[in-house]
Amino acid sequence: MNRNAIAISLDLINRHYQEPNRNRYESRYFWEELYKLISASGFSGIEIPYEPVWQFGGRSGVPFNRYCVNTKYGNAANYRSLLSVSGINHVTGITFDPNMFMRNDNLNFYFGATGHFANEALAHAADLDADYFAISPSPYYGRIAQYHPDIENMKETFTARTIELLGGLASKASELGVTLVVRNEYWSLFGGERVLPLVDALPDNAKLDLDTASLFVAGGSAANFLETQIDRIGCVHLTDTNFVDTQQVWKTPNPEFPSDYATQVFRDPGTGSVDLV
Amino acid sequence: MSNIRYANMAHWKAIPYRKIKNFREFYYEDNTNSAYYSSWDHILKYQSALGFDGIEIAPWDLADILPLFGSPENFTQFAKDRGVSVIGMFHGAHASHAQDHFEEAVRSGREAVDTIVKFGGTYMNTCPTQNYYGTGPLSREEVQQCAKVMNEIGRYATDNGVKIGLHNEFFCAINLPNHRELIELTDPKLVHYCIDAAQIAIMGEDLLKFYSDYHERISTFHLKDTASAKQPDSVRYAQDPEITDDGTRWFWEPGQGELDLKGLYRLLKQHDFKGWMSIEYDGSPDLLASMALTRYYLDNELRPIYD
Numbered sequence: 001m002n003r004n005a006i007a008i009s010l011d012l013i014n015r016h017y018q019e020p021n022r023n024r025y026e027s028r029y030f031w032e033e034l035y036k037l038i039s040a041s042g043f044s045g046i047e048i049p050y051e052p053v054w055q056f057g058g059r060s061g062v063p064f065n066r067y068c069v070n071t072k073y074g075n076a077a078n079y080r081s082l083l084s085v086s087g088i089n090h091v092t093g094i095t096f097d098p099n100m101f102m103r104n105d106n107l108n109f110y111f112g113a114t115g116h117f118a119n120e121a122l123a124h125a126a127d128l129d130a131d132y133f134a135i136s137p138s139p140y141y142g143r144i145a146q147y148h149p150d151i152e153n154m155k156e157t158f159t160a161r162t163i164e165l166l167g168g169l170a171s172k173a174s175e176l177g178v179t180l181v182v183r184n185e186y187w188s189l190f191g192g193e194r195v196l197p198l199v200d201a202l203p204d205n206a207k208l209d210l211d212t213a214s215l216f217v218a219g220g221s222a223a224n225f226l227e228t229q230i231d232r233i234g235c236v237h238l239t240d241t242n243f244v245d246t247q248q249v250w251k252t253p254n255p256e257f258p259s260d261y262a263t264q265v266f267r268d269p270g271t272g273s274v275d276l277v
Numbered sequence: 278m279s280n281i282r283y284a285n286m287a288h289w290k291a292i293p294y295r296k297i298k299n300f301r302e303f304y305y306e307d308n309t310n311s312a313y314y315s316s317w318d319h320i321l322k323y324q325s326a327l328g329f330d331g332i333e334i335a336p337w338d339l340a341d342i343l344p345l346f347g348s349p350e351n352f353t354q355f356a357k358d359r360g361v362s363v364i365g366m367f368h369g370a371h372a373s374h375a376q377d378h379f380e381e382a383v384r385s386g387r388e389a390v391d392t393i394v395k396f397g398g399t400y401m402n403t404c405p406t407q408n409y410y411g412t413g414p415l416s417r418e419e420v421q422q423c424a425k426v427m428n429e430i431g432r433y434a435t436d437n438g439v440k441i442g443l444h445n446e447f448f449c450a451i452n453l454p455n456h457r458e459l460i461e462l463t464d465p466k467l468v469h470y471c472i473d474a475a476q477i478a479i480m481g482e483d484l485l486k487f488y489s490d491y492h493e494r495i496s497t498f499h500l501k502d503t504a505s506a507k508q509p510d511s512v513r514y515a516q517d518p519e520i521t522d523d524g525t526r527w528f529w530e531p532g533q534g535e536l537d538l539k540g541l542y543r544l545l546k547q548h549d550f551k552g553w554m555s556i557e558y559d560g561s562p563d564l565l566a567s568m569a570l571t572r573y574y575l576d577n578e579l580r581p582i583y584d
Contacts (some may be wrong), residue, residue: 018289021562028522057337057384060407060517071517103340159283218305253344256295262312 007045007092008038015051017064028061028072033087039087041247046083047093048128050121053100076127082181093235094125096099097136105147107154111161117168125219126176132235133173134181134209137162137198138189142253150269151189160191163201170206181209181234184218186245187255192218193225199232207234213266216274217250219224240272241265279584280550283575284331284364286557288498289304289532289564290422291316291341295355315563317345317355323565325360327572332356333555334396337387349395364497364553365446366393366401373426374406374419374450378570386430392437397554400553401434402444403427405451405459410516412450420455430551431467432545436572442471442496447508448477448518448529456482460491473530473557474536475503480513483522485540492548499557503527528560528568 013034015025024030044230051064060071063079073079083091098114118135125133136143138158145151150173151158173180179235182202184195192215199208210233212222225233243265249258256265296318297303303312313319324332334342346352353363364520368389373382386403393401403468405423406412415423428442434441443460451459460470470491476499478484488495505527512518512535531538561567 016291017293018291019311020314020565023560024524027524029524053337060515061518061520061522072522094568100340140344144346145349145473148363198536251560254293254341258317259294260298262294262297262299264306 001195003042004045004090005092006043007047007090008041008043009047009049009095010034010064011047011049011095014173026059026061028063031061031063032082035083035086035088037169042045043172044088045090045092046088047095048091049092050096050117050124052117052120066120066127069124076124080128084110086159091125091128091130092152093181094128094131094136095134095136095185096103096121096251099136099139099143102139102147104175107148107158109131115168118165119137119172121178122169122173122178122180132177132179132181132207133169134183134235134237135166135169136185136188136193138185140187140253140255141189141191141251143253144189145251146253155189159198160266162190163198166206167199170203174203174205178207179207179234182238183209184211184214186214187250191250192220194218196229204232207232209235209237209239211237211239212274212276213237213239213243214273216241217243217265218257219245221275222230238269238276240267240269240274240276244268281545281554281580281584282331283329284333284553285329285334285568286367286397286508286559287335287338287554288557288561289314289320291338292320292345294318294500295345297548305336311417317352318359321356321359321361321488322523323568327554327568329496329568329572331362331364331553331555333364333398333402336366336392337428339392341551343557345458349362349392353397363396364555365398365402365439366396367404369404369407370423370426370430370442371407374412374415374423376418376422379422379426383425383429386441387433390430390434390437390441394437396436397576399439400471401439401441402497402499403430403447404444404446405443407450408446408448408474409450410448410512413452413514415450417458420451420459420556421462423451423459425469427459427463427468427471431464435467440469441467442469444471444473444499445476445480446473446519447476447513448515452513453481456480465494470494471497471499473499473501474538474541475501477505478503478536479508479527484536485544488541488544488548492544492550495550497552498554499558500531500538500554501559502529502531502536502538503545504534506535507510510538526560528557530558530561530570530574531556532578533570538579539582542579
């Protein structure tokens with residue numbers, strides 16, 4: 001097994017939701033200590049979520065976008081050197097989701113802002129010598145519905161503009177030597193196997209992201225997905241869950257936190273019901 | 278009725294649930310305290326139980342609050358049902374020093390006022406422009422431009438029943454050399470001032486002298502303490518000064534720093550201040566503990582001076 005291909009996502013740290021002592025996640029010292037712990041655990045690669053929110057918040061200690069990395073380390077090369085000294089010699093991928101840009105009823109704003117920052121994130125992925133750039137093709141279904149109650153009627157338009165956006169990113173990714181992969185989170189307009197026709201409409205160099213837990217929640221089987229789509233899977237997110245969505249939680253405003261019955265949707269691999277073996 | 282009513286500036290980051298209907302089941306998911314910090318129902322009840330019957334929301338909360346509650350009015354009613362009023366919202370008037378940004382800065386300020394009105398709030402504490410780093414020092418014309426924007430937003434706010442209060446951060450382009458200049462350039466009928474006790478002390482203002490000089494302009498407070506007053510230019514003008522690399526805290530709960538807050542309360546009594554005061558806990562590792570510590574200090578040390 002090529003252990004260099006297995007990375008820990010920094011997404012394992014909860015940056016968004018409140019808990020006691022959450023504030024330490026905003027300072028540089030926390031992350032620099034974490035890199036060493038990841039390395040000591042036997043992982044030499046990390047995956048980094050790209051989150052523009054830290055740029056607007058000015059919380060540059062959180063290394064989750066180009067602005068923060070440049071502020072704290074001068075440039076991506078210096079950041080990679082710091083990672084290397086900490087035992088992390090590979091940023092396998094950058095992930096990007098456009099949720100924060102779904103904040104009003106203006107689709108031009110959503111696609112404009114998403115395009116701008118996704119391009120920025122893709123260039124940052126290249127600077128970090130990442131293998132892939134994994135993008136969520138839509139915000140939460142429930143967040144779109146908040147501002148576009150006619151979401152079902154506008155699906156065609158939304159899909160066409162998404163294809164245009166992702167197609168441009170796929171071309172740029174090719175030029176930069178990065179693989180664009182499309183995520184299929186269960187809460188997406190393109191969740192589960194609904195992502196397939198979307199990726200069919202993209203250039204061949206755009207690949208699929210197999211997120212095992214998301215596929216399970218959306219009612220699919222990771223093993224079947226792997227078998228049928230093996231030629232175009234660009235990366236795997238090895239995630240686990242016990243959650244069975246019987247009440248269309250995927251359509252709610254905060255789908256990772258089902259409102260009617262509290263549960264942790266995502267679990268450590270091996271502690272849920274996904275057939276990972 | 279007390280002379281001062283107390284609110285909390287919301288620094289809870291995102292709260293994922295409106296209400297957890299099956300709290301016991303939630304607890305047994307992981308046997309930790311995460312359930313205690315995951316719903317607005319709980320957060321607002323903590324506030325109410327500790328005597329903070331107002332909440333000031335932050336614009337960065339809106340992206341999560343609105344889908345969760347459906348509308349500002351729904352959130353306000355939900356809070357009211359738990360004994361908490363929305364008193365207002367913070368607003369950052371980005372780039373208001375720039376002449377070519379005038380229309381955008383005013384439009385954004387007016388939209389924020391409209392949002393506050395929907396939440397039933399009456400205060401908009403407003404940072405006059407962005408960080409010093411990359412922007413400052415401002416020319417006299419740029420400070421005047423900031424004032425022009427504040428007056429314009431202030432007029433719209435006043436017409437809609439909202440008071441805007443200038444709220445300066447210690448690392449802003451409006452800084453010690455031009456802090457009072459900006460205040461003097463704004464119209465006192467339209468633009469008020471929110472004293473963030475720690476921010477202005479770190480910037481280099483003397484808290485008691487500043488309040489004495491401007492007590493007629495004060496609309497509200499962000500009450501917090503600091504042990505780091507009068508920082509040098511090299512800190513205030515640095516690229517990323519607010520969140521420190523090593524975890525050093527600028528801001529502490531009232532009574533845990535070095536500010537003369539008892540002196541402030543004696544002045545509040547002297548000038549007969551009546552209204553809302555928000556406590557702000559940015560930097561706290563445990564917001565609920567900070568809230569309780571603050572309530573103890575308020576009731577035992579500060580309120581007896583005036584109430």
